[in-house]
Amino acid sequence: MPYEFTVGGRIAKPVAEVFEAVADPKKLSGYFTTGGAQGRLETGTTVTWDFHDFPGAFPVEVIEVVANEKIVLRWEAATGGFTMVTMTFADTGDGRTLVRIHEAGWGDTPADEKAAFGNCEGWTGMLCAMKVFVEHGINLRQGFYK
DSSP: OOOEEEEEEEESSOHHHHHHHHHSHHHHHTTTOTTEEESOOOTTOEEEEEOSSSOSOEEEEEEEEETTTEEEEEEEOTTSSEEEEEEEEEEOSSSOEEEEEEEEOOOSSHHHHHHHHHHHHHHHHHHHHHHHHHHHOOOTTTTTOO
8 A cells, every 4th residue: 555644733823924934935944944945835836945864955846835725745755756745724713723744655665665754754843843933933953964
């Protein structure tokens, strides 16, 4: 069976602010893309993300963006082929935003399993870092990988 996963968490800020923390490359570079992000996430564009733990800029194809609701990305899987990443942003009704990240597209080999679990770890770390950055202005990843 092909591998896929969903991770999620709540951030104590309004949806628009949390959405911008992902869509804006300067903000994304402040807590996630330790080597920097180039290009705003807009439907039909390709941006690059760079990480100290995986050096070299990754091209990220932006499939769909619905402001303050959803971002759909496509990028090359470590095992070949491509995975689709869908991020959703929902108002919880109490001033917080529920962010969910779903990634799918791996095959069913042991290498795909390892890659999927690695990305699941990465997206979980991203959510934790985003929460602390958006709520408190602290970059948890600074110096973590380099």
